[in-house]
Amino acid sequence: MQNTTRFASGRDRDLVCLGRLAVDLYAQQLGAPLEDAASFAKYLGGSSANIAFGAARLGLKSAMLSRVGDEQMGRFLLNTLSAEGCDVSQVRVDPERLTALTLLGIKDRDTFPCCSTAKTAPTWRSASRTSTRTSSPAARPC
Template sequence: MGTAEVYSMGRVIVDLYANEIQTPLRNVRSFQKYLGGSAGNTAVGLARLGAKAGLISRVGNDEFGTFLSEKLREEGVDTGMVKTDPRYPTGLAFAALFPPADSDVLFYRKPCADAHVSLEDIDFDALGKSRVLTVSCTVLSQSPGREATLAALEANRASGGLNVLDLDWRPMFWSGEEEARVYYRAALRMADVVLANEPELAFAGQSDQPAESARVLRSLGVTEVVAKRGGDGVLYYGEEGEFRVPPVSVEVLNTLGAGDGFGAAYTYGLLQGWPARKRVEFAATAGAIVVSRHSCSEAMPTRSEVEEIMGGSAQRE
């Protein structure tokens, strides 16, 4: 496939989403199977938008691992750094959907393959030729994934690449906040761009005030902080000032994956060299498209789909 211009690093799992809406998991009778996991979704999202995207992760030596590898290749994602773990199975996530509220997710990942991505899995020559590394920070929650991630961030920065962190803060994957904060801080000191929802930004910046949390993160060397606030739109703090972009109005089916769609689209905008406001508007529209669909990865829009909605919004205004 050749070298990717952007690599996504972190979780890739199988999502099993309930076909029955507004039904607790204990009562669900059937599920739809998709490629999932924040890093996997982001890689697919980038590829659908037209970027040359690769994934750095692991899958299990099982049928679900084969499914994920085949699906990634179908989507045009470079799988040169997606290794098969000899010991641990592919992670799973079962989700009950309760639109428009958040979904109820049950993870099966103790242990699982993607958490065991290691230094040996990384092709540092290929990474050095890419332009952007985007990391879903759940991969920092245990060894050897955390060491591999910090090494990748350091190598990418040394070769002149841009580091994008999706904070992906999920307390259930960690033994405690203090441990998490140590590894998040180490990663944040090598980050250029931080993408976060409200709880994630409050955790990382240790303040309920987005502007204060953004100030804390920027004091660590982060260039820009993009705060995803759902129905309240998006806040941007960075070298191009501070501004808010309003939400895109859609009928919500599944909130899962919206942040990954947003992150993929924002990163795509960075690759295109777009100004910050255009990046945020494009990303907000992509995220809105994802929440209107059942899946995560298969809900990821193409560039033309995003631009069609953006054009329609501009005409209505």
């Protein structure tokens, strides 16, 4: 697919996405409450990350600006974005934090997602290293 979007000449990037970069773990059992889920599938998560991924897939020169932990899930996210052609050079790998994870259940094939629970590490850290900010959206029951 040829990119016909017109951007100012000389730009290194068409799009830079700033925001949440996390792992979404979807229950494989449709309709099951999360407490009954036996297995999960792992996907790239975060709206900003999905936009960067999709833009790269469409041929734009996209980049992601975020933070992940220095562990397996952080590497999964970096590899997933990089494999699609998204620049991850500005994603900070933080040895003091874990990569954010979100558990999601799906009610049926027509409902997306049904419920979620998140106990995640913060994507961003404030100027203070003693910040207690967390990211924890309210869970919705299936």
